[in-house]
Amino acid sequence: MGHEIATLDLPPALLWPLVVVLGLCLGSFLNVVITRVPVMLMQGWRAEAREALELETEDTPRFNLLTPASQCPACGNPIAWHDNVPVIGYLKRRGRCAQCGTRISPQYPLVEVAGAALTVAVVAIHGPNLASLFLIGACLTLLALAVIDFRTQLLPDMMTLPLLWAGLLYQLLFQPLMLHSAVIGAMAGYLVLWSFYWLFKLVTGKEGMGYGDFKLLAALGAWLGWQQLPLLLLLSAGVGALVGIAIQLALPRLRGAPMPFGPYLAMAGWIALLAGAPLIAWYQGLLI
Ligand SMILES: [Zn+2]
DSSP: OOOOOOBOOOOHHHHHHHHHHHHHHHHHHHHHHHHHHHHHHHHHHHHHHHHHTTOOOOOOOOOOSSSSOOBOTTTOOBOOGGGSSTTHHHHHTTTBOTTTOOBOOTHHHHHHHHHHHHHHHHHHHHOSBHHHHHHHHHHHHHHHHHHHHHHHSOOOHHHHHHHHHHHHHHHHHHOGGGHHHHHHHHHHHHHHHHHHHHHHHHHHSSOOSOHHHHHHHHHHHHHHOGGGHHHHHHHHHHHHHHHHHHHHHHOGGGTTOOOOSHHHHHHHHHHHHHHHHHHHHHHHHHHO
């Protein structure tokens, strides 16, 4: 790149444990985001609907990313800090609440491990520098979006839109020559899926995907540039088809259930953000 980037100079024996712990802690925070953001959205929509219908406002308990402190979803007892340590807390309690013994979803340790794996991968490929912090933010936001979309079929604007703006800021700060391609990537990413959506709706009368998918591809276009949009769509369709076939074979009861597109877009985004330059070179080789 030839661009001056602040690099963290640490011996590997210190750097990697630090990166792993950072990834686990960020993963732990993602679990809070994944569990609470959909609830916060629903509460907001209910409040708006009641206001529009001129009904009395409900006295729902305050709920945001910071309050209340982590609690068991079954009994509501607060979780002690030493049971809340990423992965270790889950293993220590064998995946059960310390108070009531209810099973706690394996989503928690899985997201923590995935957060650590993505953080390590970014630093291993792109180096311990400021640009990598941005890339870690992007990869982990994609992780949260993938799990939220999988669980609730929502891709919250409060996450897809900041991801888009952060992508443009990343280009402006670290690769200003890419800014042009990033702006076109954001616009084209939105328009491509928006056009698919309306075409599909006109032909079949059904809605194949949602507006959140358009915004997510727009965000990926900002991070990766318009040249990578065909590759992103190919990758997500490819991964989607493989997972779809696997589900058909392994879990026939899920046959015909709506499958969100967001997780596949997120996976394609990880591959492109992590494997970047060599992947593009290979892909361009295929075209020529
Ligand atoms: Zn409990």
